[in-house]
Amino acid sequence: MRSHLLMICGSVRAGSTNAAVLQTAATLVPAGATADSYDELTALPHFNPDDDGQNLPAPVARLRSRLAEADALLFSTPEYAGALPGAFKNLLDWSVGGGEMSGKPVGWINSSWALTGAAGAYAELRTVLTYTDARIIEAACAQLPVTRADVAADGLLHDPAIRAGLAGVVAALVGPAAAG
Numbered sequence: 001m002r003s004h005l006l007m008i009c010g011s012v013r014a015g016s017t018n019a020a021v022l023q024t025a026a027t028l029v030p031a032g033a034t035a036d037s038y039d040e041l042t043a044l045p046h047f048n049p050d051d052d053g054q055n056l057p058a059p060v061a062r063l064r065s066r067l068a069e070a071d072a073l074l075f076s077t078p079e080y081a082g083a084l085p086g087a088f089k090n091l092l093d094w095s096v097g098g099g100e101m102s103g104k105p106v107g108w109i110n111s112s113w114a115l116t117g118a119a120g121a122y123a124e125l126r127t128v129l130t131y132t133d134a135r136i137i138e139a140a141c142a143q144l145p146v147t148r149a150d151v152a153a154d155g156l157l158h159d160p161a162i163r164a165g166l167a168g169v170v171a172a173l174v175g176p177a178a179a180g
Contacts, residue, residue, distance in 0.1 A: 003034075003071040003072060003173075004034045004035070004036075005026075005034070005070065005071065005073070005170065005174050006035075006036065006067065006070035006073050007022040007026060007036070007038070007073075008041075008074070008075050008076075009038075009041070009075075009076055009077065010041075010075065010077020010078060010084065011076075011077060012042055013078075015148070017111050017146045017147070017150070017151060018076040018077055018109075018111055019076075020157055021111045021146055021157065021166065022074065022076050022109070023037070023155055024162075024163065025169065025170050027156065028163065028166055028167045028170050029174065030170070030175070033174040035074075038063065038066055040059055040062060040063065041091055044060060044063065044087075044091055044094060045057050045060070046090060047090050047094055052094070052097045060094050063091065063094060063095070064094075067095060067098070067100035067101055068100040070104070071104070072106065072174055073104060073106045073173075074108065074169065074170070075107070075108040075109075075125065076108060076109040077108075077121055077125065078112070078121070079112060079114075079119075079122075080121075082121075084121050084124050084125060084128075085121075089124075089128075092125075092128045092129075092132075096131055101129070101132040101133065103133060103134075103135055104134050105135050105173055106134040106135065106137065107136070107137050107140025107142075107169055108122065108141050109142055109143075109144055109166065109169060110141075110143040110144070111145060112143070112145060113147050122141075137172050139169075140169045140170075140173045141169075142168070142169050144162055144166065146162060
């Protein structure tokens with residue numbers, strides 16, 4: 001079974017641990033599957049329902065095309081002020097009206113090491129993904145705390161426990177369980 005995983009980072013910060021999580025996850029995709037990252041988060045215009053029609057802004061059209069081409073989606077985002085960061089929420093707002101996520105397997109890596117565990121952001125993500133009609137794969141939703149010290153000079157995570165957790169999430173999204 002060939003499967004393509006699109007990974008979307010909710011952080012715009014250089015050196016983000018969320019980006020490192022997804023970059024590492026991409027190296028753990030099983031044979032027969034592919035993965036790549038969406039990297040135009042900051043190019044998206046502010047969501048405006050008046051612009052959500054046939055003549056979409058070019059960055060939005062590219063986003064929706066990437067979502068449509070993917071077989072599964074993997075998210076990782078920080079939490080800001082107890083919720084999703086604005087740029088990432090904007091991406092999600094643009095994805096609601098297009099229908100590209102409908103029925104698509106989705107999961108997330110919550111890499112927060114904070115006391116609250118970014119619970120607010122991931123509760124909000126679950127709510128928004130429900131509105132997109134995405135199919136949340138519970139086995140592909142994991143909390144794997146990552147600190148900046150865990151990110152190696154190559155930008156990847158090499159801790160065996162973190163890598164094992166990431167591999168499990170990726171397998172749940174691109175494996176046979178996600179297909180059914």
